[in-house]
Amino acid sequence: MNLLSVSNLNVSFRLKHQDLAALIDISFTLNRGERIAIVGESGAGKSVLGFSIVNLIGKPGHIESGSIKLENKELTTMNLRQLQEVRGKRIAMIFQDPMMTLNPVITIGDQLVETIRSHTKISYKDARNIAIEKLHHVQISSAEKRFYQYPHELSGGMRQRVIIASVLLLNPDIIIADEPTTALDVTIQAEILQLLLTICRDNGVALVLISHDLGVVSKVAERTLVMYAGRVVEEGPTLEIINDPQHPYTQGLLNALPQMTLPGQRLNQIKGNMPSLAERPTGCAFHPRCPYATPRCKQEQPGFIHSGESSVACFMVEDMLSEFADQSDQEVNE
Amino acid sequence: MRHLKKDLIHPTSVSRWSHIWSGFIGDKLAVLSLVIFVFYCLFALMAPLVAPFDINDPAFMDLMNAEIAPSWISNDSRFLLGTDAQGRDLLSVILYGTRLSLTIGVCAVLIQATLGICIGLVAGYSGGRVDNFLMRCADIQLSFSTMMVAIVFLAIFQSLFGIAMYQQLAMIILILVIGLTEWPLFARTIRASVLAEKQKEYVDAARVMGISSKRIMFRHILPNTLSPVLVIFTVQIANAIVAEAALSFLGLGMPATEPSLGSLISAGFSYMFAGSWWICVIPSLTLIVLILVMNLLGDWLRDHLNPRVYKD
Numbered sequence: 272m273n274l275l276s277v278s279n280l281n282v283s284f285r286l287k288h289q290d291l292a293a294l295i296d297i298s299f300t301l302n303r304g305e306r307i308a309i310v311g312e313s314g315a316g317k318s319v320l321g322f323s324i325v326n327l328i329g330k331p332g333h334i335e336s337g338s339i340k341l342e343n344k345e346l347t348t349m350n351l352r353q354l355q356e357v358r359g360k361r362i363a364m365i366f367q368d369p370m371m372t373l374n375p376v377i378t379i380g381d382q383l384v385e386t387i388r389s390h391t392k393i394s395y396k397d398a399r400n401i402a403i404e405k406l407h408h409v410q411i412s413s414a415e416k417r418f419y420q421y422p423h424e425l426s427g428g429m430r431q432r433v434i435i436a437s438v439l440l441l442n443p444d445i446i447i448a449d450e451p452t453t454a455l456d457v458t459i460q461a462e463i464l465q466l467l468l469t470i471c472r473d474n475g476v477a478l479v480l481i482s483h484d485l486g487v488v489s490k491v492a493e494r495t496l497v498m499y500a501g502r503v504v505e506e507g508p509t510l511e512i513i514n515d516p517q518h519p520y521t522q523g524l525l526n527a528l529p530q531m532t533l534p535g536q537r538l539n540q541i542k543g544n545m546p547s548l549a550e551r552p553t554g555c556a557f558h559p560r561c562p563y564a565t566p567r568c569k570q571e572q573p574g575f576i577h578s579g580e581s582s583v584a585c586f587m588v589e590d591m592l593s594e595f596a597d598q599s600d601q602e603v604n605e
Numbered sequence: 606m607r608h609l610k611k612d613l614i615h616p617t618s619v620s621r622w623s624h625i626w627s628g629f630i631g632d633k634l635a636v637l638s639l640v641i642f643v644f645y646c647l648f649a650l651m652a653p654l655v656a657p658f659d660i661n662d663p664a665f666m667d668l669m670n671a672e673i674a675p676s677w678i679s680n681d682s683r684f685l686l687g688t689d690a691q692g693r694d695l696l697s698v699i700l701y702g703t704r705l706s707l708t709i710g711v712c713a714v715l716i717q718a719t720l721g722i723c724i725g726l727v728a729g730y731s732g733g734r735v736d737n738f739l740m741r742c743a744d745i746q747l748s749f750s751t752m753m754v755a756i757v758f759l760a761i762f763q764s765l766f767g768i769a770m771y772q773q774l775a776m777i778i779l780i781l782v783i784g785l786t787e788w789p790l791f792a793r794t795i796r797a798s799v800l801a802e803k804q805k806e807y808v809d810a811a812r813v814m815g816i817s818s819k820r821i822m823f824r825h826i827l828p829n830t831l832s833p834v835l836v837i838f839t840v841q842i843a844n845a846i847v848a849e850a851a852l853s854f855l856g857l858g859m860p861a862t863e864p865s866l867g868s869l870i871s872a873g874f875s876y877m878f879a880g881s882w883w884i885c886v887i888p889s890l891t892l893i894v895l896i897l898v899m900n901l902l903g904d905w906l907r908d909h910l911n912p913r914v915y916k917d
Contacts, residue, residue, distance in 0.1 A: 325813055330732070359815035371806035376828040385824070386814045437814070 272342060274444060274477055275301040275324070275362075280337035282316075282323050284548065291548040293319045293332060295501045301445065306471060306478040308492030308509065310485060310524070314545040315498040317481045321447045324479070325358050341444075360390050363438035367450040369430035373422035379433055380418035387440050405436040409466060428459035435466060439474075446471065447479045452487060464491055485524060489513050497521045500546055500556035507581020517583040519561045555586070563587045625909055635905040638898040645895055649704040656697035657685070675883050689869075689884045690876055698864055699891055705865040706892070709779055710846040714838060716784025717845075721791020722834065726822045728792065729799025740796065743789035751786040751848055758782055759857040772860040779858060783845050794837055798830035832910040839903035843896045850892055866892045 282294040294316050301307055309317045322328045324339055326346055339346040341361060349357070366372045374382060383402035384395060393401075399418070406414035409432040422430060431451065438446055448467065452460040468491050471478045482488050488495055488509060495512045497505040497520065505518040516522045523541035530536075543560040546552055552559055558568040567586055575582045576589050629635055648655055675687040675695075686695040728739040762778060763771045771778070802808065803826065811821050846866075852858035853867030854874075861872055866888050873885030 327809070327812060355815040355817060357815070358813055364810070364813040366806050366810055368806060372810040374807045374811070374825050374829070377825070385816065385820070389814070389816045389820065434810075 273300040273340075274303045274305075274342065276338075276340045277324070278338050278340075280320075280323065280339060281335040282319055282328060282332060283335045285331045285333060289549070290335075292335075292551070293501055293548060294323065297337070297503055299496055299503070299506065301477050301479065303444065304471070304475040304477055305494065306468075306480065306492045307494045307496065308480040308482060308488040309496045309498060310482055310488055311498035312483060312524075312545045314500075314547070316501040317483075317498055318449050320498070321364065321449045321479065321481050324445075324447060325362050325364060326354055327358075356390075359386060359438075359443070360441045361443055362445045362447065363441070363443040365431075365434055365438055365446060365448040365451045368454040369427055369434055370422075370454070372434055373430060375422055378419055378421055379425070383418075383433075383437050383440060386437055390441055401440065402436070405439050406433070408439065409433070409436045409470070411436070427455050428463060431455060431459075431463050432466065435463075435470065439470065442474070443476065445477045445479065447481070449481045450483070451480075453482075453484075460487070467491065485513065485528060497524070500551060501548070502556065502584070504557065504585070505581070505583045507579075507583075511579075511581050517581070517588050518557075518585050519563055519587065520557050523560075555584075628909060629905070632905065634901060638901040638905070641894065641898045642902060645703060645898075646707065648700055649707045652697075652700040652704045656694075656700045658694045658697040660693060660697055660701050674881075675887075686887050687883045689873065690881070695883065695887060698869060699866070699888055702864050702866045702869050702888065703891060703895070705776070705859060705863065706846050706849060706867070706895075707842075709776060709783070709849045709865065710842040712780045713783035713787075713845040713849075714841045716780065717788045717841060718791050718834065718838060720785070721788040722795050722827070724788065725792035725795025726799055726827060729796040730803060730818065730822050730826065736796075739792070743792050746786065747789045749786070751783065752851065754786050755782045755848070755852055756855070756857060759852065763857070768860075772862065775859050775863070779849055779852065783848050787841065787844070790837060790841065791834065794833050795830055798833060799826055802826045802829050836903055836907040836910060839899055839906060843899035843903070846892070846899075847896060866895075 277300070278298045280294055280297040281292065283290045283292045297320060299307070309320060311317050319328060319332065323332075323334055324346070326334070326339075326349065328334070334347050337347070341357065344357075346354070346357065373379065377385075380399065380402060383405070384398040387393065387398040387401055388395070403414045403418055406417060411417055411429065411432050417425065417429075417433070422433075425433065435451075446467075451467065452463050455463060464487060467478070467480075470476065478491070480488060480492055492509050495507065495509045496503050497512065497518065499520050505512060505516070505521050512521060513525065516525055520541070523539075526539040527541060529538055541560055546556060546559070552569070554570045555561070555564075555568045555573055558564040561568065565586065571586075573584045573586045573589065575584050576592060578592075629639075653659070673684050673688045675685065678687075684694050684696070686699070689695055689698060724739050724743070728736040759778065759782065799822075808821060808825060811825050816825075849858055849865060850867030850870065853865050854871040856871065859865040859868045861868060864872065869888040870885055870892065873881070873883075873888060876882075877885045
């Protein structure tokens with residue numbers, strides 16, 4: 272049984288005059304201990320997806336239809352109290368900016384203890400011991416001292432470690448990490464990612480890594496979902512996606528990565544911008560920026576084509592496959 | 606080099622407070638205000654010990670001693686600031702009066718703050734209809750002036766329950782009336798800060814960790830919104846004391862047997878032009894200085910606690 276299964280999830284933002292679809296028909300599953308990544312440009316709906324898993328989309332956003340199941344419990348219909356049980360205890364979340372995620376006026380220790388005590392009835396002393404143990408776990412030096420310090424007394428990387436410790440407090444099954452390393456500098460990024468990876472591996476925690484950085488993703492995730500304008504456009508094992516991207520958008524993202532081997536070249540970029548929610552193009556939302564766009568792309572939304580473990584939503588791939596099939600048919604006939 | 610390296614590091618909370626403190630010490634006006642204010646508070650607290658006479662002692666009132674001028678005019682060394690129309694030592698009465706005024710001011714503002722903070726927090730955090738409803742209540746409350754509500758309420762109370770009953774409960778009623786009418790100021794300020802704080806990620810993070818809304822409001826958001834409250838707090842105490850004095854002056858405040866600064870001024874006013882100016886002028890000066898130092902302190906706090914005008 273899947274630990275988390277999201278099926279046909281539609282999320283929209285209800286404005287005065289119209290409903291803007293932020294997520295359209297998202298489906299994916301997550302197994303116990305699996306690590307998946309969600310990639311895409313800003314505005315693709317990655318964070319909205321992360322928040323909707325814990326049913327915490329800010330107003331005016333709301334889940335239009337679809338289901339999110341944690342084992343066999345439906346999360347979309349839970350009331351607040353049930354959700355508070357799930358949040359933190361089963362599914363925990365790490366945010367982008369560690370400066371902002373910790374409350375500036377409460378000591379680190381108190382914030383950690385509070386999290387434990389809001390879910391389990393244990394004494395302050397026991398909670399404190401757990402918290403210090405977890406601080407050790409995320410390799411914070413002199414954890415006893417840090418326990419009594421305020422967030423501003425720590426460096427950025429240290430703070431992100433504290434946050435990782437805080438999500439570990441209740442031994443969740445799933446950690447959703449929303450761009451956990453974006454606000455950190457490159458050397459610390461690697462450390463934090465490594466830490467996150469080992470922690471997930473050692474404790475069998477499933478990870479949903481939200482990122483725009485395919486480099487980061489390739490180090491951590493086993494499976495990758497590529498999102499564009501609220502839809503999943505390609506899904507599959509990370510290695511396959513990086514080595515053999517099918518969707519033109521994924522290809523574009525990979526081309527845009529700086530290459531250490533080719534000095535002195537301009538970086539490739541995908542021309543144009545992600546469309547805003549209000550101006551979603553008809554058909555395949557990527558067609559205005561796609562170098563291979565055909566008239567058909569403007570009218571129809573491509574369905575998923577599955578091949579092996581991966582699937583992709585693009586007419587070009589579909590055409591290529593059918594041509595290939597025709598050719599082999601002909602060969603067989605001849 | 607005036608700026609040492611220490612100053613360039615972003616301010617930690619300890620050094621922020623020590624920074625504020627050193628700025629405070631450098632500001633002579635602020636220090637003077639604080640000294641005078643502490644002086645007032647000490648004398649008010651210790652009034653029964655410091656005052657030369659006990660105002661609750663019936664022997665204290667002696668009409669033979671009525672309207673004696675301050676000692677530097679009358680050369681009567683028994684009464685430093687002279688006596689009032691009932692023959693009470695003005696210094697003692699003023700000490701007790703200050704004590705009463707400060708008590709009423711502080712208690713009334715505590716009520717205002719509690720009400721205002723709770724309402725503002727709930728309104729800001731819940732948003733939507735709850736917010737709309739509570740803030741419209743605040744608007745309605747603000748559209749009645751405090752004075753009007755207080756006058757109407759106190760007048761009705763006096764005529765319903767009689768003067769005797771009123772005199773017993775005067776202090777509590779004054780505190781309640783002033784406390785209950787001015788909460789919108791706190792509510793609005795808190796709500797505005799809550800709206801800003803609510804957007805920050807630590808609130809999301811707390812919600813994601815499954816912490817209850819009540820805890821998020823009071824433990825996470827509230828401490829981050831307190832510095833404007835501190836400023837309003839000082840200014841509002843001054844306002845409450847003035848409101849109480851005004852009501853007493855109109856004869857709706859403290860009874861003459863238990864005089865606050867306002868009722869002293871009111872009582873002395875009738876003797877103003879009969880030559881006994883000190884009965885009115887000395888309590889007035891006491892009140893003016895008290896209000897002035899509180900407002901100066903409030904201004905100073907506003908200038909220095911507000912991060913937007915956080916100056917070096």
